[in-house]
Amino acid sequence: MFRLVLLVALAAPAFAQHFPTDDxxxxxxxxxxxxxxxxxxxxxxxxxxxxxxxxxxxxxxxxxxxxxxxxxxxxxxxxxxxxxxxxRWEAGALHVEMTAPRVQSLVAEMLAWTPGTDGPVEGPVVAPPADLTPETAQAWLAGLEGAFVLTSPPEPMCRAMQELEANARPETIERLEAQRASLRADWRQRLSALGRDVAGVLEDAGVAGTLSSRWSGGWGANKVFSTGNERAVGLDVSCEDYGMLARLAESENAPRVRVNAQAEDGGxxxxxxxxxxxxxxxxxxxxxxxxxxxxxxxxxxxxxxxxxxxxxxxxxxxxxxxxxxxxxxxxxxxxxxxxxxxxxxxxxxxxxxxxxxxxxxxxxxxxxxxxxxxxxxxxxxxxxxxxxxxxxxxxxxxxxxxxxxxxxxxxxxxxxxxxxxxxxxxxxxxxxxxxxxxxxxxxxxxxxxxxxxxxxxxxxxxxxxxxxxxxxxxDPERMTRETANLPVNPRTGEPREFGPCREPRRTAPN
Structure with a gap:
């Protein structure tokens, strides 16, 4: 089925290897x-x-x-x-573009096990408001049908930290870190108003999709995992594009996106x-x-x-x-x-x-x-x-x-x-x-x-x-199973242990 073709390769490195034995x-x-x-x-x-x-x-x-x-x-x-x-879940083609306030293709990935969109879907991009509370949540949710909701805090800068450390003023780094911490705390507070099952609450409100971004800390790299969404498409958006959408939403410039996500649930x-x-x-x-x-x-x-x-x-x-x-x-x-x-x-x-x-x-x-x-x-x-x-x-x-x-x-x-x-x-x-x-x-x-x-x-x-x-x-000898003392676990203050082993999950999650 699969052909193992020998590719043209560079010569192996010419190390001057010294073999300690004549084996x-x-x-x-x-x-x-x-x-x-x-x-x-x-x-x-x-x-x-x-x-x-x-x-x-x-x-x-x-x-x-x-x-x-x-x-x-x-x-x-x-x-x-x-x-x-x-x-089983199979991802097909994904197309994501911003359609307002201007047109731009966006860098995004489907989160694993997300539903698809059944064709192109367009809607407004919405951020949870800064003053959202459990008491005001229902009124806000009532207006979300067909929207794409931002569910993670934006990054204040998508530049690798090692470059900041090499080139930026110390006060610049300090300001950025304080801004990042403030954004994360602010968004935790906003989302906490929706309860523990944020995805379920948003899907019940009829959203078209959820947008998130998990930046890796490096140029153009996001860590992409899975979603618990069952009806609305779940997307990871690049650090740069997600930040743009968040800023547009916050400044009331009415961003809209169109998403065409092909995904198949194989049971x-x-x-x-x-x-x-x-x-x-x-x-x-x-x-x-x-x-x-x-x-x-x-x-x-x-x-x-x-x-x-x-x-x-x-x-x-x-x-x-x-x-x-x-x-x-x-x-x-x-x-x-x-x-x-x-x-x-x-x-x-x-x-x-x-x-x-x-x-x-x-x-x-x-x-x-x-x-x-x-x-x-x-x-x-x-x-x-x-x-x-x-x-x-x-x-x-x-x-x-x-x-x-x-x-x-x-x-x-x-x-x-x-x-x-x-x-x-x-x-x-x-x-x-x-x-x-x-x-x-x-x-x-x-x-x-x-x-x-x-x-x-x-x-x-x-x-x-x-x-x-x-x-x-x-080796003429069998290695023993005798164990050393492990260091203290900082979370418990007690020495770490070898076990117990975790029982592997053998059945599909749902």
Whole structure:
């Protein structure tokens, strides 16, 4: 179904690698991963051809089909495992333009699971009035039929903070921050007059749609999630355009918009993980787990969240198949579904496979963008101090110098699929790339696309992952589950704990 075409690529970086051992497998892994990488071809298919992979969508299903076809082509056993259901929603074309007080196309995205518009719909843009109270709310709501209501505070400036810090006067920054805080407090007060179910109240009033904006803090980037709207279209509007609409509404210049949003509700559909396996020859009931989520949000193509993590694990399995086809321990690659809506796929795998949790030697999860790995944290497992440095010692010295190995670690980063296992005291470690730019520009944004991937680093990351798996598989000793003391949770004043694990949601929300 999907063609994996080798693209014309730049030559692999000419690192003067120094191998600390004469292990021929490590040397061949480096040659396979760096000189014969398939990461660019994989990324093209997964992001450009298949595209967004929202939980429940046809895109996610297509990506799973592609994984199964790709593994089959390499001679690696892979399977689809059903874990529950979710709501299918497919986004079509979206056109949004302001029609008054002048004509201008607007930058906007549909929020996930929104209803469509059933053709073009035009109406006024309305902001909740500053003096709105529970007592005056009904009178205001009575005039909203067919309107598009602004539901989030506008930003006073859509310029990245690092540029302000570099160029603006300190008093300018202070004034902007005070203005932003005041706007947010003001809009919380306005919306509080509508009660807890703002979307439901507005839909009951007959609005045509709700407009919101969740700016990422970077040029042109908004974080785009979902809506609870059931009848009115829900849109995220760019920071710049949303601010313009808000200013026009506040100054009584009567802005109007026309929206044509195509969206299809496909009902409740089954959901799956894809799991690939290379069976161990000596210790088949002990496991090494490669872990990454396959699903994404829908406003872009999920390139760095988490096509890159998916490709690291997929390419690592290819390298392992080529250079280490008969592993000592069983190697699994888990391509999880529904991470973005609650770590559901990985949590379900944990619950459905107690034998893997019990027999896990170690796992490696990747879920934060591009750039090379800079840190591997032991996630609070004491024995990582004995084993992880040994596995790292076999990789090229230039790569070692780029990675901080932090053992036993404090579980500084939670919220991705590794926590589905560490909560059960099963050691799945996080392969971490730099965070700041990722959080600002591509994490859950409309800019998370193929062009943001740094392929020199992606090749190296996949190769390093394969080497770590090889070291863990060949390790003569089983890593223990003994845990370290975790730091104090600032919210409770008590030491953090490993568990309990959260039961994964296996049924569609409605």
């Amino acid at each position: 021929p497998v490590i040397r061949e892994m480096w040659a396979e991963g760096m000189d014969r990488s398939q990461t660019e071809a994989m990324a093209h298919v997964l992001t450009d051809v298949i595209g967004p992979r929202l939980a429940g969508s046809q895109g996610l299903e297509n990506a799973q089909d592609w994984l199964l076809e790709t593994y089959a082509g390499w001679g690696v056993d892979a399977r689809r495992e059903e874990y529950g259901t979710w709501n 409740v559909v089954p959901q799956f993980n894809v799991v690939a396996e290379m069976r161990g020859t000596e210790l088949p009931d002990e496991y090494i787990l490669l872990s990454a989520h396959l699903d994404s949000w829908h406003a872009a193509t999920g390139a760095t969240d988490n096509a890159t993590g998916t490709i690291v694990m997929l390419e690592a399995m290819r390298i392992l198949k080529e250079t280490y086809p008969n592993p000592r321990r069983t190697i699994l690659a888990g391509h999880w579904g529904a991470e973005e809506v609650g770590l559901i796929g990985s949590g379900a795998f944990r619950e459905d496979h107690p034998e893997v949790v019990a027999g896990l030697q170690v796992g490696f999860n990747q879920d934060n963008g591009t750039w090379r790995f800079e840190r591997i944290e032991g996630q609070g497992f004491l024995d990582t101090a004995e084993h992880l440095p040994v596995w790292m010692a076999a990789v090229p010295t230039e790569v070692q110098a780029q990675v901080v190995v932090e053992v036993p670690g404090e579980q500084n980063n939670r919220g991705s699929d590794h926590t589905s296992f560490t909560c059960a005291e099963a050691p799945v470690l996080r392969l971490q790339s730099p965070y700041d730019e990722y959080r600002q520009y591509t994490w859950h944004t409309n800019l998370d696309t193929y062009d943001k991937i740094v392929f020199d680093d992606l090749r190296q990351n996949a190769t390093l992952a394969a080497m770590l798996v090889y070291g863990a598989s060949e």
